Every structure is written in C-alpha cells, then in structure tokens.
Amino acid sequence: MTAPAPPPDPTSARPAGRHRNIGPLQRFLARTGSVLLVIAALGVGDFLLRITPDVDERQRPFLEQGEQGQVIDAREFSATLLKARTAGVVKAANFVHPTQGVWVILRMRFVAQKEPVQIDYAAVVDERGRSFYASDRLKQPLVDGSRSLQPGIGVEGEVAFEVPRDATGLTAQFSNAGTNRTMQAVTDITLPVDESVWLNREPVTIEPMEVKP
Amino acid sequence: MAQGAGFGRKAAGFLSNLPMHRWILIITVVALGLSSAFGGLRTAPERPAAVDTPIDGGPWKVTITGARLVGELPPMYLSDKKNYWIVVLATIEITADQTWRYLTQTVQLAPTKGVKGNLSETMAGAAYHPNSGIVLLRDVTVVDQLNPGMPEKLAFFWELEANAPIPSEVKVYIGVRKYRMDNLTSKMEWMDHSELNKPVVVPVVDRRAESASS
Numbered sequence: 001m002t003a004p005a006p007p008p009d010p011t012s013a014r015p016a017g018r019h020r021n022i023g024p025l026q027r028f029l030a031r032t033g034s035v036l037l038v039i040a041a042l043g044v045g046d047f048l049l050r051i052t053p054d055v056d057e058r059q060r061p062f063l064e065q066g067e068q069g070q071v072i073d074a075r076e077f078s079a080t081l082l083k084a085r086t087a088g089v090v091k092a093a094n095f096v097h098p099t100q101g102v103w104v105i106l107r108m109r110f111v112a113q114k115e116p117v118q119i120d121y122a123a124v125v126d127e128r129g130r131s132f133y134a135s136d137r138l139k140q141p142l143v144d145g146s147r148s149l150q151p152g153i154g155v156e157g158e159v160a161f162e163v164p165r166d167a168t169g170l171t172a173q174f175s176n177a178g179t180n181r182t183m184q185a186v187t188d189i190t191l192p193v194d195e196s197v198w199l200n201r202e203p204v205t206i207e208p209m210e211v212k213p
Numbered sequence: 214m215a216q217g218a219g220f221g222r223k224a225a226g227f228l229s230n231l232p233m234h235r236w237i238l239i240i241t242v243v244a245l246g247l248s249s250a251f252g253g254l255r256t257a258p259e260r261p262a263a264v265d266t267p268i269d270g271g272p273w274k275v276t277i278t279g280a281r282l283v284g285e286l287p288p289m290y291l292s293d294k295k296n297y298w299i300v301v302l303a304t305i306e307i308t309a310d311q312t313w314r315y316l317t318q319t320v321q322l323a324p325t326k327g328v329k330g331n332l333s334e335t336m337a338g339a340a341y342h343p344n345s346g347i348v349l350l351r352d353v354t355v356v357d358q359l360n361p362g363m364p365e366k367l368a369f370f371w372e373l374e375a376n377a378p379i380p381s382e383v384k385v386y387i388g389v390r391k392y393r394m395d396n397l398t399s400k401m402e403w404m405d406h407s408e409l410n411k412p413v414v415v416p417v418v419d420r421r422a423e424s425a426s427s
Contacts, residue, residue, distance in 0.1 A: 054399075055398065055400050056400055097354070098351060098352060100351070100363060100365075101360075101363055123312070128310075129310055130311065130361050131310065131311035131312060131361075132311075132360050133311070133312035133314070133360075136356055136357060136358050137349065137352065137354045137356060162360055163360070164360070164361075164362040164363050166362070167362075
C-alpha cells in the first residue's frame with residue numbers, strides 16, 4: 001500500500017502539468033506565427049498550382065509546324081500549302097459571298113499515309129489565339145469530313161476561311177481528329193498572306209478540288 | 214389588472230435583458246415571416262429583356278431586333294406552301310475565342326401554338342422549338358456557325374401551321390453558358406447554364422402579303 005500523492009501546492013508559480021503559463025507577448029507571437037504559417041502554406045499551394053500545367057496544357061495537340069511548300073507530316077496524312085491568297089468577295093457554285101473581314105483562301109494538297117482518312121478540322125489561328133474554322137457559307141468537302149482520302153493518292157483543292165481585318169500572324173491548322181484534338185497531330189503552317197488584298201472587291205473564284213497522284 | 218401590469222413589467226424586463234445576438238435572431242425571423250406573408254419568398258417572375266438590347270450569353274452577345282411572319286422565303290422552303298415562317302431577327306457576335314458551331318443554342322423559341330415539329334428540352338428542363346434553319350442576311354446563305362469578332366445579322370426560322378392562330382408576339386430565350394471547369398474532363402469549357410436563359414418578348418410584324426407578292 002503506497003501513500004497518497006500530496007495535493008498540489010497552490011502557491012507554486014508554475015502549475016502541475018506539461019504546459020507553462022505564457023505571457024501576453026508570447027501568446028501574441030504564437031498566434032501571429034500560426035496565422036503566418038497558414039498564409040505561407042496557402043501561398044506555396046497557390047504558387048504550385050500556378051506553375052503546374054492544367055489539363056488543357058498537358059493534353060494539348062502536337063503542332064507540326066511548317067511553311068508554304070513544305071510537306072507537313074500530321075501522322076495519318078501529310079499536308080502541303082501550295083498557295084495562299086486573300087479576297088474581299090469569293091464566288092463558289094455561282095454564289096457570291098462578300099465578307100466584312102478578309103477571305104483567306106488556301107490551296108492545299110493532302111495525302112493519306114496508310115489508311116483512308118477524312119480531314120474534319122480546318123482552322124486559321126491568329127496571334128491572339130482566336131480560331132476561325134473553314135467557312136460553312138460554301139461547300140468545302142475537302143475539310144468537312146465528307147471526303148475520304150485514300151492512302152498515297154494526293155488530293156488538291158482550295159479551302160476558304162473568313163477572318164476579321166484585325167487578325168494578324170495567321171497559321172493554318174488541319175487535323176483528322178474532329179472536335180477532340182487532345183494530344184493529336186495538328187499542322188501549324190505559317191501563312192504568307194498579303195493583308196491589303198481584301199480591298200479588292202472583285203469576286204475570287206474558288207478552284208475546284210482535284211485528284212493529283 | 215394588477216396581474217396584467219405585472220406580466221408587462223416581466224416581459225419588458227425579459228426583453229431589456231436579451232443579448233444582442235438574440236435580438237438579431239428575433240428581428241430576422243420576424244422580417245422573414247412578414248416577407249413570406251406578402252409573397253417575398255415566391256420565385257421571382259422572369260422579366261423579359263427588351264428588343265434591341267444586347268444580351269450577354271457568355272460566348273455570344275445577342276441582340277434581338279424583331280420578328281416577322283412571312284410566306285416561303287428562299288433559301289428556306291416550307292414543308293407545305295400554305296404554312297408560314299416565323300422569322301426572328303438577331304445580331305449575334307461571338308465573344309469566345311473560336312468559331313461557334315450549332316447556333317441553335319443561341320436563340321430558342323418558347324412553346325408557341327401551331328409551330329411545326331417536336332419540342333426539345335434544355336438541360337434545365339425548359340421546352341423550346343428547335344429552329345428549321347438559320348440564314349445569314351449578308352448573302353442569304355444557310356449557316357450554322359459564326360466567327361469571333363465578326364458580328365452578323367441572322368434570321369432564325371420556325372414553320373407555323375396555316376390554321377394556327379397568328380401570333381402578335383413570340384417569346385424567345387437567349388441561351389446562357391459559363392466558362393468553367395468540366396467536372397468529368399477537368400477542362401475549361403463553355404458549360405450549359407440554361408437555367409439562366411434570358412427571355413425576350415418580340416412583337417411579330419405580319420409580312421405575309423409582301424412575301425406572297427414577291
């Protein structure tokens with residue numbers, strides 16, 4: 001049988017237990033330190049989020065860059081820009097189509113690599129990142145997914161895009177991946193367009209599509 | 214009488230000793246009660262926007278400029294020559310950074326008696342008539358896409374049965390989308406927020422006689 005523990009001394013400056021009594025200044029510093037630590041943790045988290053690429057960036061298409069006359073390999077097909085011109089009015093199938101901006105008309109050559117493909121994405125992109133799809137004001141079977149390209153057989157034709165007059169630094173993108181171009185090969189061809197030609201209001205006729213093996 | 218005075222004194226004493234947070238609670242409950250008694254908690258009625266007012270729908274800005282009732286009007290051909298077209302005119306500017314396809318989402322006709330075709334439903338559950346076609350007024354071609362930074366005047370067509378009552382006005386909804394993360398793909402996209410679609414009531418001008426003679 002052990003003797004009972006003596007009661008704590010009420011006159012003692014330091015109470016029993018592991019915690020010490022801290023003064024108001026220490027308490028203030030401890031609280032301020034906690035707040036600063038939380039703010040620092042949030043700041044580090046925010047910084048990490050900023051430098052981490054988002055899903056759109058991580059899964060962006062692979063842009064295959066090139067220039068006029070160069071054969072661009074877009075995995076399942078190749079694309080070559082043969083000629084680029086601009087106009088204020090285009091004529092296709094006896095219909096005349098004026099624009100408030102500029103018609104950009106590209107003569108392209110496409111060749112499927114191993115399997116038949118349909119090109120269903122065609123856009124001109126400006127330096128501000130705006131994408132202008134091939135116009136639906138005229139029939140464009142070469143790039144609307146309706147024309148099947150057979151392997152090794154080249155098809156040439158003109159594709160018309162409408163862009164506003166303030167669009168500069170243009171490149172042309174083509175793909176067979178449709179709307180979901182996640183990590184797909186997409187051409188990115190620098191366009192040598194004369195931006196003053198839109199002043200010409202004479203209708204420019206769209207040349208017909210032709211097979212050119 | 215003395216009993217009543219005693220109760221009053223007790224109540225006054227009780228109230229004067231109430232802490233501030235209790236007062237705030239009581240005032241809030243009373244205000245909510247009064248508000249609900251006078252209809253304050255009912256769903257607010259939708260207020261149609263005016264014609265010729267630009268409406269921001271997210272990736273597009275739409276200004277409804279009018280509506281017409283006409284006969285056959287190429288390139289839009291009626292399924293029955295006796296029928297009519299309800300045509301809603303709008304100026305639309307794409308403010309997103311890419312060409313917008315499927316312009317049907319921008320202007321939707323609220324259920325209207327005699328309009329041909331089945332009703333569709335928005336994701337928010339509101340019924341609307343899908344249009345029969347959209348014509349670009351610049352060159353009178355049928356289109357279904359618009360480019361960013363190039364506002365255009367468009368005509369939206371719906372076919373009205375010949376024996377239907379002639380509407381003096383129609384109600385259209387301007388579609389609303391918000392640029393936010395898709396929970397499935399984690400990609401930023403213009404997501405449907407059709408619960409926020411904005412109504413516009415448009416007077417219909419009867420031009421059947423003119424379209425018949427032309």
